[in-house]
Amino acid sequence: MSTDNITFGSAGAAASGPVADAYAGSRETTEGTVYTVTGADWDTVVRGVSGGRQEHVVVNMGPQHPSTHGVLRLILELDGENVIEARCGVGYLHTGIEKNLEFRSWTQGVTFVTRMDYLAPLFNETAYCLAVEKLLGITDQIPERASVIRVMLMELNRISSHLVAIATGGMELGALTAMIFGFRERELILDVFELVTGLRMNHAFIRPGGVAQDLPPGAVDQIAETVKKLKSRLTDTEKLLVDNGIWMGRTVGIGYLNLSGAVALGLTGPILRSTGLAWDLRKMQPYCGYETYEFDVPTQTTSDSYGRFLIRMAEMQESLKIVEQCLDRLTPGPVMVEDKKIAWPAQLALGSDGMGNSLDHIRQIMGESMEALIHHFKLVTEGFHVPAGQVYQAIESPRGELGVHIVSDGGTRPYRVHYREPSFTNLQAVAAMCEGGQLADVVVAVASIDPVMGGVDR
Amino acid sequence: MTEGNHGLESGGEVVPAEAEAAEVIGVRHGMFGVHGSGDTSGYGGLVRTVAMPGATPRPYGGWFDEAADTLERVLPSYGDAVEGVVIDRGEMTIHVRREKVVEVLQALRDDPLLRFEMSLGVSGVHYPDDTDRELHAVYHLRSLTHNRQLRVEVAVPDADPHIPTATSVYPTNDWHERETYDFFGIIFDGHPALTRILMPDDWPGHPQRKDYPLGGIPVEYKGAEIPPPDQRRVYS
Numbered sequence: 001m002s003t004d005n006i007t008f009g010s011a012g013a014a015a016s017g018p019v020a021d022a023y024a025g026s027r028e029t030t031e032g033t034v035y036t037v038t039g040a041d042w043d044t045v046v047r048g049v050s051g052g053r054q055e056h057v058v059v060n061m062g063p064q065h066p067s068t069h070g071v072l073r074l075i076l077e078l079d080g081e082n083v084i085e086a087r088c089g090v091g092y093l094h095t096g097i098e099k100n101l102e103f104r105s106w107t108q109g110v111t112f113v114t115r116m117d118y119l120a121p122l123f124n125e126t127a128y129c130l131a132v133e134k135l136l137g138i139t140d141q142i143p144e145r146a147s148v149i150r151v152m153l154m155e156l157n158r159i160s161s162h163l164v165a166i167a168t169g170g171m172e173l174g175a176l177t178a179m180i181f182g183f184r185e186r187e188l189i190l191d192v193f194e195l196v197t198g199l200r201m202n203h204a205f206i207r208p209g210g211v212a213q214d215l216p217p218g219a220v221d222q223i224a225e226t227v228k229k230l231k232s233r234l235t236d237t238e239k240l241l242v243d244n245g246i247w248m249g250r251t252v253g254i255g256y257l258n259l260s261g262a263v264a265l266g267l268t269g270p271i272l273r274s275t276g277l278a279w280d281l282r283k284m285q286p287y288c289g290y291e292t293y294e295f296d297v298p299t300q301t302t303s304d305s306y307g308r309f310l311i312r313m314a315e316m317q318e319s320l321k322i323v324e325q326c327l328d329r330l331t332p333g334p335v336m337v338e339d340k341k342i343a344w345p346a347q348l349a350l351g352s353d354g355m356g357n358s359l360d361h362i363r364q365i366m367g368e369s370m371e372a373l374i375h376h377f378k379l380v381t382e383g384f385h386v387p388a389g390q391v392y393q394a395i396e397s398p399r400g401e402l403g404v405h406i407v408s409d410g411g412t413r414p415y416r417v418h419y420r421e422p423s424f425t426n427l428q429a430v431a432a433m434c435e436g437g438q439l440a441d442v443v444v445a446v447a448s449i450d451p452v453m454g455g456v457d458r
Numbered sequence: 459m460t461e462g463n464h465g466l467e468s469g470g471e472v473v474p475a476e477a478e479a480a481e482v483i484g485v486r487h488g489m490f491g492v493h494g495s496g497d498t499s500g501y502g503g504l505v506r507t508v509a510m511p512g513a514t515p516r517p518y519g520g521w522f523d524e525a526a527d528t529l530e531r532v533l534p535s536y537g538d539a540v541e542g543v544v545i546d547r548g549e550m551t552i553h554v555r556r557e558k559v560v561e562v563l564q565a566l567r568d569d570p571l572l573r574f575e576m577s578l579g580v581s582g583v584h585y586p587d588d589t590d591r592e593l594h595a596v597y598h599l600r601s602l603t604h605n606r607q608l609r610v611e612v613a614v615p616d617a618d619p620h621i622p623t624a625t626s627v628y629p630t631n632d633w634h635e636r637e638t639y640d641f642f643g644i645i646f647d648g649h650p651a652l653t654r655i656l657m658p659d660d661w662p663g664h665p666q667r668k669d670y671p672l673g674g675i676p677v678e679y680k681g682a683e684i685p686p687p688d689q690r691r692v693y694s
Contacts, residue, residue, distance in 0.1 A: 091656040096672075098641075099665055103672050134547055263576050263602065266630030277602070284605050389511050389546050392598050392609060394578070405581045405596060409483060409508050416666075418581035420598065425579065428633050457656055 055079055061442070063092045069168060069446060070453035074430070076442065083442060086434040088427055093457035101417045105383030106132055107344065109414060111204040116419060117455030118201055119164050122157040123397040124455075125206040126150055128417070130287055131393035131404040132208040135386050138337055145333040146210035147288045152223070152326035153196065153205070154288075155319040159230065160189040161398035162312040166237065169309070169447035173250050181237045188226050188233075195219055198355065210336035213348045220327060227323055234316055242313065251306040255433040255445030258303050265432065266425045269400025270315070271449065273299045274307035281396040293322050305448035315398075342384050345376040383412040399423050399450055423455040480512035484587035513542030513553075521606060522550045528571040533562065551609040556621045559597075559612050563627045566599060566608070574599035574608055577628035580635055582642035584667045592616035593644050597624065597631075614644065623649040641666035 026035045056077055063073040073089035097116055101109045113128045114121040133139050167182025190200040196219050197205035197212075205212050241247045257267070259275040272279050280297040282290040298314035300307030336343045345365075349358035365373040388410040394403040400422030407416040426449050433445040486508055489501035497503075517523050522545055529552075530536040539558030544551040554562050566574045578598035586592055591613035599608045612621055623646040624631045635646040636655040643664040646652055654661060663670055674686040684690075 091654075091658070094656040096665065099672055137547070264629045266577055266579065266628070279602060285607070388509060390551070390583075390596075390609075391547055391549060392578075392607065394607075401578065401600075403578055403598065405598065407583050409510075411486075416581075416583045420579050420581070424633065424637075425630060428630060 056084060059439075063089065069451055072427075072446070072451060072453055072456075074442065074446070076434075076439065078439060081439050083434050083437055083439055086431050086442065088430050090424075090427065090453070090456050093453045095458065097458045098417050098419065101414050103413065105412055106208055106386060106414060107383055109417065110207055111202075113417075113419070114202050114204050115454065116458050117397065117399070117402075117421065117423065117452045119161045119452050120157055120397050120399070120402075120455075121201050121203055122150075122153045122206060123395060123402055124419075125203065126154060126288070127393060127395045127397075127402050127404045127419075128406075129206050129208045130395065131391050131406045132386065134391045134393055135389060135406060135408050136208070136342065136384075137387075138209065138339065138342065141337050141339065143210060143334045143337065144289075145214075145330065146335045146337075148326050148329050149211050149215065149335065150206055151288050151290065151293070152323055152330075153193070155322045155326070156189050156192060156223075156226075158319045158398045159316045160186045162316050163189075165312055165398070165447075165450040166241075166309065169444075169450070170241070170247075172443050172447050173247070175241065175244075175247060178237060178241055181233070181240065185230060185233050185237075188229055192219070192223055192226055195222055207336075207344060209339070209342050209344070210334070212344070214335050215330070220330060223323065224327055227320055227327075230316075230320060234313075234320075238313060242310070248306060251304065251309060251444055251448070252302070253304050253306075254437070254441045255305040255308075255448045256303050257429055257433055261432055262303075262429075265429050267400065267429055269396070269398065269422055269426070270308045270311045271426060271429065272400065273297065273311050274301075275303045276301040281394055281401060285394065287393075287395055293325050295319075295322050305444050308448045308450075340375070341379075345372075345379055385410060385412055386414075394420070397422055399452070399455070400426060419455075419458060421455045421458065423449075423451040423453070424458075427451045427456060480509035481588070482507050482509045483585040484508040511544055511546040514545040518543065518545045518550070521604070525550070525572060525606070525608070526552075528569060529562070529565060532569045532572075533565045535561065549607070549609060551611050553611050553613070556612050556614055559610070560622050560624055560627060562610065563597065563599075563624050566610070567627055572601070573603040574601045574606070576600045576602055577624070577630050577634075580624070580631055580638050582638040582644055582666065584642055586616075586668045588613070590615040593619050593642055595621055595638060595644055619644045620647050621645070622647050623652075625649055640664070643667070 026033050028034075056079055059076045059078055061074040061076055063071040071092035073092070075087040075089060076083055077085040095115075097112045100112050104112065109128060109132075110125050113124040116124045130139070133142065163182040163186045167179045167186070170176070170178025170182065193203065194200050196215060197203040257265075257271065257275070259272075259277055262272050262275050268279070276299055278297040278299045281287075282295075283297055295318040298311050298318065300310055336347075346357040346361040348355055351359060365376050386408040388408055390405065390407040392403055392405045394401050396402075401420065402422055403420030405416075405418040405420065406414055409415040429449060430446060433449075434442045437445070484507075486506045487502070488497070488504055489499055518526060522543075526543060529540075533539060535558060539554055539562050541553040541555060544553070552562070566572050576599070578600055581596050581598070583594040583596060584592060585594065593614050593616055595612045595614070597610040597612075599610065600606070601608070614621055619642075621644060623635060625635065625646075626648075632650065633655060635649055636652060638644050639646060639652050640654040640657050641664055653659065657665065674688065676686060677684045
């Protein structure tokens, strides 16, 4: 049986074939007629396809489609509006980060991993640093203040990531107000990140041994202020969507996947928790001192898109609770491990010409101690040695279990770093959630998985 | 090697005397990673073996003994299948022969005392100097029932990089095995559709192998060959 292929969104195919149309060009291939649709001329496609030759149509949705969460390509076989088969094409954003890591020192690796899942950069950094610290055996030497800053930034990041998940998910369903609200609130958090790390994303702030730099003056006040604002503003989104009939009509019962399906497919995060299992690595395998914070793990038993949405809403409230506890715990102290063979030699400070090594440190290495200069040079250029072995360290990212498998051969560079990305694993559920359903529900299901292609493709 | 096998002092890659069982993965000459510029460092004569932590004798400690005992009990071919158990940094790694990997994973998943019901994927590692064991596939498993985590490692020679697929036990390994094939060239026999997943379908070579360069690869794009950046035409 021959099928017709339809590509959405890619412009530029010459208009030729039976029906010449500026917006719906077609060309003949060995697989059948391929239509490239860039405008609103669905009628033309339907006229062309309905020649009575076949009943199934293969539609290429993406990789440039506005509702596929980035460069995700969905290959859908359709019978009318029903999805017969759904497959994912990934790899469009592959940048070889894991390979690059093998050619840089352990500390420089942070700069690469932060670019994987670009909506949760601080989680990528923390997972990597915790794994390196485990390899070094210095996990319990990390200063309290550094761990508190890590937890605080991660939880703020969880809120900003969930906000984007709900915002883009809303936009894809036509709820544009949800999109405006989500991005508006996220901006508050990005302002905090900019103040603390200097950048809105790609921070490279969390480093093996601690964090790059202490909180700047005024950060605590701004974070407290932001938490207060978020508390009131998150209720806006809640009022807008939670009991919204249209929103419920689109998401309730859509993208269904039960517990055994989720475990078989290795799904974690809100998808797993929407099946009723309260599995959260912050509770089950605590790291960074999560066992000392008070928070709940929200679950739902509906196993559908609406349940995942409710879980994300509730998790943002829990994260706010944790951030408040962090603010109470911030006592003055070091933010980098004591060990001078591992710790980055200098803290950054703001000078007259911008951010750089602190003047005290420059004075010491340039004027007072030759050994300090040699030490600084060796640590910054060559880096520290990490004893041979391998570890697997997992943390609970907004999308589920973010695992890092690091192998060291005892050198100053990672021998192999592998990220077990929750987005990558969770995307495998597309077929299970979408096949047999309607085309319009594919968008809902994919939005509830919340894949970030930077993380999928790495 | 029940304790003190962490070798945490700097330069910990030097093999301690008691670690005969350690898996040697290479030999390092000189220092600072300098090659081809003559012996300017004065350390050129230094030769050191690079080894991963070796097999751990019993008792393993914690729940590791219980898990190993259970696996030994439910798996008749335990002695045949398991090459060794490594306990390092509080994590357990079971080295398994490739013929038995599906059997071992099935037992790990199904036995009520083990119940590693969730797979966290497969990751590949390439050790070019580990003769006849160049390619390693590392399976990460998690038990939701017992809240435990375990690693199963399979080594295959580069000349015959075949491992039976684990997708029948853990469906989630589908994409992970495709990724490992894509980047390391390990062929998972019986996989439903073992194709490249992140690299383009017609990409030659397996980029995460150690002998594969970082960059410097000419790329074909829309019928034209684009040379690597350092070999392109310059206009200065």
